[in-house]
Amino acid sequence: MNVTPALMLAAGFIALLAGVLGVVSWRRPNAPHLARMAGGAAWLSLLFVLGLWIARWIEAGHLPIFGTFESALSIAAAVLLIPTLFRFLDRIPASATPGACLVAAAVLFHGRLYDPTPYALTISERSWVVDIHAIVAWFAFGMLAVNAGYAAWLLLRKGNPGPARPLTGTLTAGFLLHSAMLATGSLYKFLLFGVAWSFDPIETLGFAAWCAYGTLLHMHLFAKWDGRKLAGWCLTIFVLLVVSYRGIVWFPVWSTYHIFDMDMRIHLTGSEQYEEGERVD
Amino acid sequence: MLDKTLFAVRRFRQDIWLWLGSWKLSIVLIVLAVLYYLLLAIWAASSPPHVVRNIASLMPFWLLYLLLLVNTGTCLWRRLAILKHDLSPRSAFCDRPPEWTVPVGPEMVEIDLKRAGYKARQDGPDTGLTGSRGRWSALGTYLFHGSFFLIATAFLLTLAGRNETTFQVAEGEIFRSGPEFVVRRITPEFWQDQLLFTQLEADLGWEDGSRSITRINKPVMTGPASFLRLSGFGYVPRYELLDKQGQILDSAWVKMNLFPPGLRDWFQVEGYPHRFYLTVIPDPEEQDGRLVTRSLNLNEPVIDLEVYRGHLSLGTASLSANQGFDFEGLTIRIAEIRYWGEFTLVRDPGVLPLFAGFALGLIGLMLRLPGKRSEVVFRLAVEGEPARILGWGEMPAGLEEDL
Structure with missing residues (x-):
């Protein structure tokens, strides 16, 4: 089965429905049927996106890491999977799911605008280090999306203040995963280019987001930021995280190695000449 | 006059010490780092990469890194006593009246404590049910923040000692100006008719008769800090x-x-x-x-x-x-x-300490995941007092709901 932009759009709408129903249920705690409908839509969205993700893996012949289109699927799958997984482990309440669904919908709507052609992986992406880096990145984004989703619940819900532990727990776990993502990215950069850091915009944006989340953790630990105040900042910094993950495609292709859309660039052999644009005759 | 001056100097030293080790300074510096790096990212959208790298090597960046290291080091030094206490055995950690209590149901079982994130155990008929959480959390904090120094050292070693040479070696040619090897074969593969490599590797033969394969993304280690990688290709x-x-x-x-x-x-x-x-x-x-x-x-x-x-x-x-x-x-x-293959020999004394620093930092973060150290013991109801949990260390958020 070919994964088409139309299918991604459909997946995005289901996730959007789950998210909107969930948010409305926060404001109407006396209408439990809304929460049930939201939960059902979230499950449907998760299964649909996972199905598309597996189909894309088969279609492309590799882990869906290459290009904005298929990485959107992977990120959306992680964002929808994490709250479900942690609900089974009784670590994150269901209240985090609607926010995560809205994030997944946005990622899918954005990703479907890009070239859906499945390309073979270039040599620079054929490595288990890259696979680990990509998987860690997806889960880092997913964990922090759940953190943002839970923060949104704390801010928007009616009723008594909710428990803060899922907020700080997802924040800490997300920070760990984000750190691991930066570390594995640096490792692979060294393997591929012989330098561990080169101020590529993907690195600087990722590091800025890492510092921002680090600041938030310090404010929680030392200034006792908690509850709605912490939640507001979690949401704010999540915007920076989204830019660092998905906004890289807005940069010129010569400025970063991290644009993997083949219609936007051709990968050469990994020589530093790619920085200077075309080879000189 | 001299007394006043000495007092002022001593007071200044104490103030500086407090200021350098304060978490507020940490916040200011980390926020500055966010702004600096956002600026770099914005610059990268319109300037070539080498210009961005030059901007990143300007004095304000170095000053920021230095202040962050000084602040981190001072914080860690000032909190050594807390570290010592937080790593002490349970008997020493709990060797004072409990810091907090939480009333619980009369039938506290291990699974309730586990749900709250504790490692629960029955320590014996006299001690009863106990729980421990974040036992090594303080060590995690030190490992994570300590890794900054290892990473900084690694970057300095790289700046001081990194050397990169590039040379072209054709199939069948022996390279002798450094590690001696022969390029037995170079294998490129392209996807369809596109300029898109799906494979590019070189089969190398070494002086001792061994062979190795190097790819564009798989360097061969030729020394303690030396890496040979295939970086280009031609006819x-x-x-x-x-x-x-x-x-x-x-x-x-x-x-x-x-x-x-x-x-x-x-x-x-x-x-x-x-x-x-x-x-x-x-x-x-x-x-x-x-x-x-x-x-x-x-x-x-x-x-x-x-x-x-x-x-x-x-x-x-x-x-x-x-x-x-x-x-x-x-x-x-x-x-x-x-x-022919373009080979790059990179000598970088900082790269191994750098990745060791990353590993250390990640281990520290994993130790921090359960939260700050907390030790609890379950006490049965006695003489009108309800059953309760007695706690030392940080009371985890949401504990009452969990129990």
Whole structure:
């Protein structure tokens, strides 16, 4: 089965429905049927996106890491999977799911605008280090999306203040995963280019987001930021995280190695000449 | 007057010490780091990468890194006593009245404590049910923040000692200016007819008889801080220059920049005034009366040749293997084309400490995941007092709901 932009759009709408129903249920705690409908839509969205993700893996012949289109699927799958997984482990309440669904919908709507052609992986992406880096990145984004989703619940819900532990727990776990993502990215950069850091915009944006989340953790630990105040900042910094993950495609292709859309660039052999644009005759 | 001055100096030293180790300074510095790096990212959208790197090496950045390290070091030093306490055995950690209590149901079981994130155990009939959480959390904080120093040292070592040399070695050629190796074979593979490598690797033979494969993303370690990687690729034709009688006057391999197809490069033969310009069509087929390439793989390649003497063009030709081009009493032919690999030898004393620092930092963060250290013991209801949990260390958020 070919994964088409139309299918991604459909997946995005289901996730959007789950998210909107969930948010409305926060404001109407006396209408439990809304929460049930939201939960059902979230499950449907998760299964649909996972199905598309597996189909894309088969279609492309590799882990869906290459290009904005298929990485959107992977990120959306992680964002929808994490709250479900942690609900089974009784670590994150269901209240985090609607926010995560809205994030997944946005990622899918954005990703479907890009070239859906499945390309073979270039040599620079054929490595288990890259696979680990990509998987860690997806889960880092997913964990922090759940953190943002839970923060949104704390801010928007009616009723008594909710428990803060899922907020700080997802924040800490997300920070760990984000750190691991930066570390594995640096490792692979060294393997591929012989330098561990080169101020590529993907690195600087990722590091800025890492510092921002680090600041938030310090404010929680030392200034006792908690509850709605912490939640507001979690949401704010999540915007920076989204830019660092998905906004890289807005940069010129010569400025970063991290644009993997083949219609936007051709990968050469990994020589530093790619920085200077075309080879000189 | 002297007393006042000494008091002021001592007071200043204490204030500076407090200020350098304060978490508020940490916040200011980390927020500055966020702003600095956002600025770099914005610059990267309009400036070439080397300009961005130059901006990142300006004094404000160095000052920020230095202050962050000083602040981190001072914080860690000031909190050593807390670290010692937080790492002490349970008996010492709980060797004072409990810091908090939480009323619980009369039948507290292990699973309730586990749900709250504790490692629960029955310590014996006298001690009863106990729980421990974040036992090594304080160590995690130190490992994570301590890794900054290792990473900073690594970057300094890289700045001071990194060295990169690039050289081209053709298939069958022995490289002797450094680690000695022979390139047995270079294997490129392309996706369809696109300039898109799906494989590029070099099979190397070493002095001791061993072999290794290096790929563009898989360097070979040649020393404690030395890495050899395949970083480029091209064609190396072997020319033969013949006289009128067909005797070979000269023959050599010439490493040229002829890849990707369409690139034009030239060579000269020593002792002759001529220049030979080449373009390679690696996998030729005829389309609309002209030769184009089907793919990027070498498959009976054709060489487009143009010969010059000074500014005078002596003619052009499209030559298959061993086809010659005659000019001014001579014949030039391209007998063979092989691959050359561009190899980069990187000596970087900072890279291993850098990744050790990353590993240390990640281990520290994992130790921090359960939260700050907390020790609890369950006490049965006695004489009108309800059953309760007695706690030392940080009371985890949401504990009452969990229990």
